[in-house]
Amino acid sequence: MSEQVQPTRRRPVVGIVPTGTVQSPRQTHPPVAAWESRYRRGVILGDVLATILVVASFGGLMAARHSAFVPMSILTLEVLTVAVVLGSLYLSRVWNANVLGQGAEEFRRLGRGLFASVVALGFGALAVDIPGARLWVFVVGPAIALVVFPLRYLLRRPLHRARSEGRCLLPVLAAGNVATVGDLISRTRKATHLGWRVDAICTLDGRAALGIDLEGVPVVGRFRDLAEQVRRGGYRIVAVTPDAYWTPRRLQQLAWDLEGTGTEMVVAPALMDFAGPRLHVTGVLGMPLLRVSEPAFTGFRWAIKACVDRIGAIALILAFTPLLLLVSAAVMIDSRGPVFYRQRRVGKDGAEFTIVKFRTMVTNADALRTKLASVNEGSGVLFKMRKDPRVTKVGRLLRRYSVDELPQLLNVLSGTMSLVGPRPPLPEESAKYAPxxxxxxxxxxGLTGLWQVSGRSDLSWEESVRLDLRYVEDWSLALDALILWKTFRAVFGGQGAY
Known part of the structure; x- marks a missing residue:
């Protein structure tokens, strides 16, 4: 990812195709950059090698420990497992270039593919009488997931680093009104890891094409010239943002005009701000409809989340027991007072509960807060100070790496909190909430959440609310897994913690 490799594009040509001009049936495909091919090959190779390595390792281990396995049966299981897993991943389109390196969809497809392979192998074990096959299926499947998921994330890191430096980006042609296109440009520049770079804009009348730009991006033509600009400019994505011009008939015609160009057409919904598993595209009487399902906070997926919370809390408490004991001793030595700090917080459906944390402040910190109200640096209803005089020396270190929050694992174990979720507010904060x-x-x-991996205390109140609401609206198991993985990086970096 260290080299600058971008799709070669000719400079967009501003103008209108004269009436009556017969366009060539030959379509110009935007060239695929070298980094795209290398990245996709690397992902496929990583999945294949990880699958083979895990299968071979467990095959040898189980053959040595269980007499039920014989060399021929183990070899058969290994070959079948590799074939079924890789075939399932292929059918789940986990190597589709449109999802590689961005968002939770890549991990969602990977999870579906691996789950489908376990189901297929399970049915195969029932149908074929191979000794030890059932045990094999439920051991090897999860083991492959434990290797493949972290590997995918590690492959993303150099790609995202390159994109933050302005490399490995896909050229985008945006078409919409000034406000919505400006918002798109702003978002793509903030979220460089998504890999979009808006290089040109088309507007309704194209009058801004005469040397005028928007946010530094030139306007190259009118909406009706859009398909021609794509052919000339070699853009990889056409992003259509809301504008009164875009009727269903015109969008359909644009989609037809882009066929064969190799350019992906992306349409931003104008009436909603939802994403994730709640959105479903259906067709009724030939009319495409975007169906938005009601957010569900019960059911099978939430039962899995509850199980993961309890099991994860127990595992983390056992793993961190030496650290918990060491921190307890440090808190007692550093300042007088209890080791733990208990505070009332508001949980699900407004029910209050007591949160448990390591004490990081002096014992009369709550009484001192009113005296510090005039120097509050927090936004909205939050109270935050970068250099809070109430924080102890040990407390400052604990806060930097979020170690003070580890006792909240007891809240997760009791069921009042989850491993992932919105920040637990104080009662006086929630009393000021708008509907x-x-x-x-x-x-x-949650013990962690989108706010934790997106800046923590550095976030504005509005941004914190937006992230929490996005989690509530778009929750999925894949999103939880991604947040947990990113939490480790955010905690060890100490960004936004004070």
């Missing part, structure tokens, strides 16, 4: 902000309370608060 839409109270939607944060539809789910259990």
């Amino acid at each position: 839409e902000v109270r939607r944060r309370l539809l789910v259990k608060p």
